[in-house]
């Protein structure tokens with residue numbers, strides 16, 4: 180074949196067999212892996228150099244069959260049949276097979292081979308199979324199947340060279356897997372179907388593709404074959420399937436029976452299991468972790484521990500960063516003393532605002548440490564098992580659990596992860612409620628409020644409890660929301676829910692550290708770009724206008740005091756009170772008055788709609804300008820506690836009370852203040868639903884905040 | 897009682913069965929077929945979730961969590 184053209188190779192296989200781990204090894208990429216099915220939901224390409232050739236490797240979502248009942252499986256099918264827009268069929272396919280479960284994994288390989296694609300089998304996780312004394316005779320299997328079989332351990336990079344050679348060989352000689360000896364009825368039905376399609380003027384299809392249409396309830400292949408729009412394919416399908424029925428085959432189960440029968444013969448003696456079944460670690464752990472009583476206790480205890488640690492472990496690091504921010508302000512301020520406006524922009528605006536957000540990096544790291552741990556050990560699937568019933572009644576799928584848990588990190592991957600949900604309506608519901616999960620960007624708000632108002636009054640345990648509760652508010656609200664959406668808007672019917680429970684695995688520190696670093700980088704980039712930009716705008720709106728009349732008036736009023744510091748502070752305060760931001764804030768404050776917010780919190784909340792961390796930066800900037808330049812906003816917490824109402828019914832009382840702090844947290848817990856998430860929702864559903872999501876969450880957030888404040892002031896005084 | 901035919905959903909934690917048949921046109925059964933839960937395959941119920949649903953079953957050395965409604969599409973003959 181043409182040596183200059185780059186060879187295109189696809190990675191397919193059952194979910195969680197190590198396709199992405201292999202992909203990362205071969206291409207040097209860093210795509211996300213995790214020990215649960217459905218990590219990869221979209222195709223990803225990379226370059227693979229092997230044997231002097233350059234290949235384009237494409238990692239695909241996992242699938243048990245080509246029936247493609249969910250959007251992610253559909254991506255795999257469309258890619259393999261060459262129907263993905265702008266993509267040709269691959270030149271060869273690596274089917275990644277779990278060496279501990281060869282027969283089931285080969286079912287998909289057999290379907291892929293049927294599409295006429297040259298195939299190589301990667302017997303992955305052979306280390307785990309060895310440990311369980313499961314023997315696979317790769318050479319015998321290769322001879323029987325007719326395609327190369329290569330033992331690999333993707334995590335350690337074993338077998339990679341052999342895999343490269345095998346792929347090049349497969350491309351050159353187009354090695355095809357042994358075909359299933361189809362019964363005469365199947366052949367007849369396929370011919371009948373082909374003739375019928377031709378009569379309708381549809382694109383002509385290979386026999387393997389025709390078998391997909393015949394055997395799968397609603398195959399996407401039919402749709403892609405150019406079946407005439409508007410005409411109903413059902414009569415033709417029914418007539419073709421009747422041929423099978425007449426011969427005694429159930430059309431929708433015939434394929435599984437035939438393929439598994441053939442695979443049974445082909446793998447006989449090539450795969451052997453240990454005589455005496457050994458009790459695996461997974462079995463032992465599951466007797467406790469999925470137990471109906473112990474399982475729940477461990478689950479609750481673990482969640483509590485996670486949030487307690489987020490709070491407890493990051494304290495010292497936070498103080499260190501806090502100190503660094505203050506030192507930086509002190510260091511920069513004198514340099515810019517000659518230009519007071521620029522000094523204020525840099526010290527109060529950029530360093531005070533964005534620096535205030537940087538302080539929360541330690542919490543983000545601790546949170547992601549735990550999330551990575553849950554994902555890599557295999558506990559995620561157990562969580563889904565334990566929680567399914569609690570979410571199932573409201574129309575959420577057990578498979579909603581993974582997207583929802585991912586949303587605790589960030590709603591964007593969470594919304595993408597809904598692609599593993601077959602039912603379009605259950606998927607849409609999950610997209611709509613996922614942003615209610617408390618993402619890591621909310622953490623700074625919680626920590627700021629808890630640190631300033633809960634911990635000093637109620638202690639460290641209470642602080643952990645409040646943090647834990649805030650992370651549950653969204654989840655608790657999500658259930659009735661999903662119920663209402665399903666009941667009144669979408670009318671979802673129950674869908675099958677099957678989730679493979681992966682074996683527990685010891686996570687690799689490298690993978691965990693990498694994920695923490697990735698997240699940290701994302702957080703810092705966000706703080707350095709969007710948040711700095713927002714901060715500069717906020718700073719300008721707080722700093723201007725600065726008419727001299729204001730200063731002169733205050734100086735004159737306070738001239739008797741003879742205390743220049745007090746005069747300076749009063750001047751700053753007077754400037755802020757008449758700034759553009761204050762005018763806007765005062766105009767809008769009545770909206771949030773029932774939640775106990777003053778105008779500063781109001782503008783903070785409103786400025787945070789593009790990205791929720793902006794609240795911290797905004798408060799940092801406002802109080803930074805308000806304070807004296809050189810000892811400014813580093814300590815936002817204490818600045819908040821020193822804030823009093825200047826007018827209105829509560830004049831002279833502190834603005835921030837425990838109910839106000841709680842109301843702010845509840846507002847942020849429930850509100851969709853993230854432009855990027857709205858955009859992803861629009862992409863995965865459509866703009867209509869994205870706007871719906873935004874509106875309902877904003878309304879809910881306002882109600883939640885008002886309710887919290889009103890009840891809070893009643894109970895806590 | 898051994899040999900008795902019942903839906904997979906009726907097995908309790910720790911019980912085993914051998915698949916006899918299933919509701920061929922049910923989407924859940926088709927997916928189970930693709931995973932290799934065919935007539936003749938042995939299957940056991942490992943755990944039942946806290947609220948009685950879903951169940952965790954094991955067959956062909958793999959563990960699967962599925963809802964009782966879906967498990968009811970599979971008919972098994974009880975073993976032991």
Ligand SMILES: Nc1nc2c(ncn2[C@@H]2O[C@H](COP(=O)(O)OP(=O)(O)OP(=O)(O)O)[C@@H](O)[C@H]2O)c(=O)[nH]1
Nearest residue numbers: 195196197198199200213217218219241304332333
């Ligand atoms: N012991 C062992 N573990 C492996 C091997 N390859 C991958 N893993 C682990 O298996 C898990 C799944 O790996 P992934 O690469 O995410 O699997 P995938 O096939 O891409 O999964 P999906 O994208 O969900 O279909 C991870 O925890 C890996 O660390 C291997 O050869 N041996």
Ligand SMILES: [Mg+2]
Nearest residue numbers: 198199218219
């Ligand atoms: Mg993957």
